[in-house]
Amino acid sequence: MRRRSSSSNASRRSSTVRRRSENLRFDEFGFAVTKRKDRKLHHRCHEYSYPQLGSVRVKELCELLSYWNGASFICRSQIERFIRMGVPPSLRGQVWKCLLGIDSLRETSDFNYQNCLSEVRGPLVDLGVSEYGILSAIATLSETQNDLGLNQQQQQSSSCPEPRYSVDDITLFRQIALDLQRSFPTHRSLMGESPEAIEGQAKLFRVLIAYAKYSPQESVGVLSVHFVTPWFLTLFSSLPCWDSVLAVWDLIILHGLSAVFRTALTIIELLEPRLMELSDEAAVLPLLLRVPVDV
Known part of the structure; x- marks a missing residue:
């Protein structure tokens, strides 16, 4: 009876989340538009201010892309x-395609x-x-991480074959899974069930995980776990304004x-006045991880 009740409660919660997501409005980049009082909680800005190119400039950009030569200094x-x-959103994909x-x-x-x-x-x-x-993946990777850590010395001293993944690999994959739970919780393609x-x-x-495993930095002896930070791993996608x-x-x-x-240096420079006012080290990291909208 209790199992049936918990199942019905879970189903009810799922349907509630589904109804809420159906009633939400989304901005042009796919983020849910929340009430103004909740925006600080979700750390998201919907008031975009990217430059709008005039028709003449847009035409010039289209012409440049049409004869693009990546080896040309002029291009x-x-x-x-x-x-x-400011690149128009409608042309950004084509710009990236040319640059890459x-x-x-x-x-x-x-x-x-x-x-x-x-x-x-x-x-x-x-x-x-x-x-x-993802939740079960986090639990499994945590258990594997602990097992590898405990057995690492024993495996090195014995003739047992090495595991296909190192402790650093598992640690990194677990961190990625954890970050997924915190990344873009209000984006249309990731929110809800x-x-x-x-x-x-x-x-x-x-x-x-493919990027982390095959990152070029591995070949020069720098472990991914050493440079994986919220800024660098996600290339600043944690900033509150998507534009x-x-x-x-x-x-x-x-x-x-x-x-x-x-x-990164520019963000630190912009945050410098606020950082200098903080005397508690525990308050510095949250400010760096959640850059305020008004910076």
Whole structure:
């Protein structure tokens, strides 16, 4: 009787969440528009202020993209000028495609995302980890992390085969799963328990673990766990204004890693007056992790 009651309560909660999500309004980037008093809680701004290019500038940008040459200094200088003026959302995908040289990469690169994903997912499936059950994945990865930590010395001294994943790998995958629970809780493709949200979380989990496992930094002896921070792992997607995030990504795609550090230094510079007023170290980290909307 108790089991039936708990099942009905869970079903009732699920239907309530579904009704709430159906009644929500979403902004142009897919984030739920919450009441003004709740926006501080959700750490999300919906008042976007990105520049709007005039029709003449848009035409010039389209012409530049039509004859784009990534090796041309003139082309890259021109695209940087447009990035600083503000890339229209409707053209951003095409701009990124040109900057990344997608067509050329498809022809010359031997990288295969599906193959890499299979290599990553295989051992995780063996552990019982599924991207379609993030909460159970967190529990399983936590247990595996503890087991590997306890048995690491024993495995090194014995002739047992090494596990397919190291402690650092499991730690990183667990952190990614934990971050998924906190990332974009009000975005249409990730919120609630709808099939779309479950699939959205699964896709994000797959992309992040593939990126973390095959990050180029591994080849130079720098472990991913050493540089995985909320800013760098997500490329500043934790910022409260999504138009600012996209503008940062424009610069990162154009300039590469240097833009990541420049953005981080800029945020710290903007936060400097507030940081200098804090005497408690415990108050500094929350301010850095949740950059205020009005910065």
